[in-house]
Amino acid sequence: MNVKLLAYTQINKAWLEEWPAAALESLPKGMSDGQAVCVTAIRTCYSSNKPTEIIELEGEKYFKKEASDGQGGNDADRLIRHIMNSGHTSTIEHINFTFAIEGVSRSLLAQITRHRHLSFSVQSQRYVKFGSEDKSGGFNYTWPPSISEQPQEIWDIYSSYMEQIQEMYDELREAGISAEDARMVLPNAATTNLVMTGNLRSLLDFYSKRSEKGAQWEIRELAEMLKEEIVKAEPWTEAFFKLKKK
Template identity: 60%
Template sequence: MNVQLIAHTQLSADFLSQDDEYLYDKVFHEEIAEGQAIALTAIRTCYSANKPTEIVAKEGAKYFGSKASDGGTGTDADRLFRHIFASKHTSTLEHISFTFAIEGVSRTLLAQLTRHRAGFSFSVQSQRYVRMGSDDKIGGFDYVAPGKIDDPEAEAVFIAAMQDAQRKYDELRSLGVSAEDARAVLPNAAATNLVMTANLTALLSFYSKRKPGKGAQKEITELAEALRREVVDAEPWTDQFFEEV
């Protein structure tokens, strides 16, 4: 499995330039994450008389420039984010999205992953258009072994089943069966690749259900952890929310 963040929500140049003396400098020096500025704008728009384009310019110094008034860590903006999260007003975090390349995962995982629909978008490698034959460009289908197939005898049975599926697929194709019909013999273990976009609220919900200790299958718990790492690397202030879900 390989998971890599391709893109995430960033501030526009016009928005950054409207308050050169505060916002641009703070973001440039990484004192404020861009996601934090977006979150503050969305949250305070619900409660402030100021316009969305004015929120950070007029209120940023107050929230980002002072210590958390609840006695917790970070700035008063962090206090506000904690309050919003605790009060479940997390629709305000839906404005922050992340796009990932996810490679080498099983179709079993894909079936589990796509049950999470709200706030997610998927573009998946097609077994109809990408031919999986041994002599095709892909060189035959890859597969992902379930984590619990870990003793030599079980592993041998599993590998034999994968090899047999490949032979049957190749035989069907040699008999003139189309790729879209021959794919019916490919197993749930067959590997696939996808691009996935999700907003922060949706990712937190996904993580709460698929993180280790929740009874999910090993492969998808590994995906949950990989997504978490990518998000937190891009927006470190979100780590506290993953810890709490």
């Protein structure tokens, strides 16, 4: 499995260019784009200032002062913590992340698409041909730990069945069966690639459910890899992955 963050919410530079020079110079140095969007959304609900004015007029107050709750960080961190704890989490839906997810099983795909408010573009078994002689070189498949940790004879049984499935697929294609119908014999273990986009609220919800011990091994691994990519881009989000799961 390979997971890479392709894109995430950034401040529109054209908007910043409209600011007075003095306001630009006073921008908080430690403020990330995600935090700026989040604070703008939160304060819009409670401030008489316009959304376009929030960071310019209130940024110094939230980003340049220590958190007043004694839990570390600046007062923007405190504000976001307060909002998260109060359940007003619609305000973090404005921060989006887009991932490339490669080499996951169709079994995982069936599970992840049950989650709402995530968007998917998935490699098609209808249009991409998985014959041995096709550009793909045949279908790839996952190895569940319960099989890969077994003695060689179990490995051989599993890989032998996969080879037989490949042969069935090839024979159907050679007989003139279309890829969209030949794919019916491909297993849940067959891997696929997808692009997935979600807002921070939905991704935290996904993590809270799929990082649990009761979740299947593959989707648990995916949950941790998504978290790693998000936290790398927006470090302040790490605290919310650690919140007690309800």
